[in-house]
Amino acid sequence: MNMDTRHKKIIKIVQEKLTCSAHNLDHVFRVYNLCLLLAKDEKDVDLEVLIPSALLHDIARVEESNDKTGKIDHAILGSIIAEDILKYLEYEEDKIEKIKHCILTHRFRTGNEPNSIEAKILFDSDKLDVIGASGIARTFMLAGQFGQRLTFDDSLNDYLKSNTVENGRLKDVSRHTPFIEYEVKFKKIPDRLYTRKAREIGQERIKFMEEFFNLLKLEIEGIK
Numbered sequence: 434m435n436m437d438t439r440h441k442k443i444i445k446i447v448q449e450k451l452t453c454s455a456h457n458l459d460h461v462f463r464v465y466n467l468c469l470l471l472a473k474d475e476k477d478v479d480l481e482v483l484i485p486s487a488l489l490h491d492i493a494r495v496e497e498s499n500d501k502t503g504k505i506d507h508a509i510l511g512s513i514i515a516e517d518i519l520k521y522l523e524y525e526e527d528k529i530e531k532i533k534h535c536i537l538t539h540r541f542r543t544g545n546e547p548n549s550i551e552a553k554i555l556f557d558s559d560k561l562d563v564i565g566a567s568g569i570a571r572t573f574m575l576a577g578q579f580g581q582r583l584t585f586d587d588s589l590n591d592y593l594k595s596n597t598v599e600n601g602r603l604k605d606v607s608r609h610t611p612f613i614e615y616e617v618k619f620k621k622i623p624d625r626l627y628t629r630k631a632r633e634i635g636q637e638r639i640k641f642m643e644e645f646f647n648l649l650k651l652e653i654e655g656i657k
């Protein structure tokens with residue numbers, strides 16, 4: 434089976450699995466595009482590892498969202514589900530191991546560091562997608578879905594103490610806001626990226642977000 438056929442088959446599987454959550458599917462394709470962009474700036478990137486990793490990285494997202502116990506980690510489960518798909522598509526054993534590593538390490542919380550160039554590119558692309566203009570659009574879409582407000586009244590520290598539980602999970606997602614997400618999470622992203630190009634894009638994206646949230650704050654306070 435050639436590379437193109439395999440990728441098409443993976444896309445079909447991912448589309449079927451993520452149809453119930455359109456934003457996840459769109460995110461997968463944005464991450465795929467970013468991976469290709471970052472790959473151009475690096476040497477010796479194996480696209481036979483990177484492309485399936487990008488397409489499959491959130492394959493277990495729905496399972497994690499539906500899990501009431503909070504124990505499912507989509508990076509861990511995703512690497513297991515991906516293995517079955519890749520075996521079915523007759524990928525070589527060493528490619529399967531490399532792709533599994535990329536999926537397992539794509540997430541901040543898992544505690545596993547990406548150690549190949551493909552894993553670093555996937556990690557960076559996944560993080561870049563939550564910042565910048567698309568990051569703003571995405572957090573406000575989620576905010577609408579969860580009935581969140583544009584602003585919040587508590588101090589940030591009081592809010593974080595009262596609304597977060599183990600693993601940084603939120604007790605009440607409706608009390609969260611895109612502004613808090615920006616303050617506690619997004620701002621720190623560029624410094625945590627691995628590749629040169631991603632850090633450059635990350636800084637530009639954060640600059641734009643900062644301008645946006647500063648203006649939002651001034652408008653809410655009636656200053657501008």
Ligand SMILES: [Fe+2]
Pocket residue numbers: 490491507539540559
């Ligand atoms: Fe993910």
Ligand SMILES: [Fe+2]
Pocket residue numbers: 460464490491559
């Ligand atoms: Fe993702």
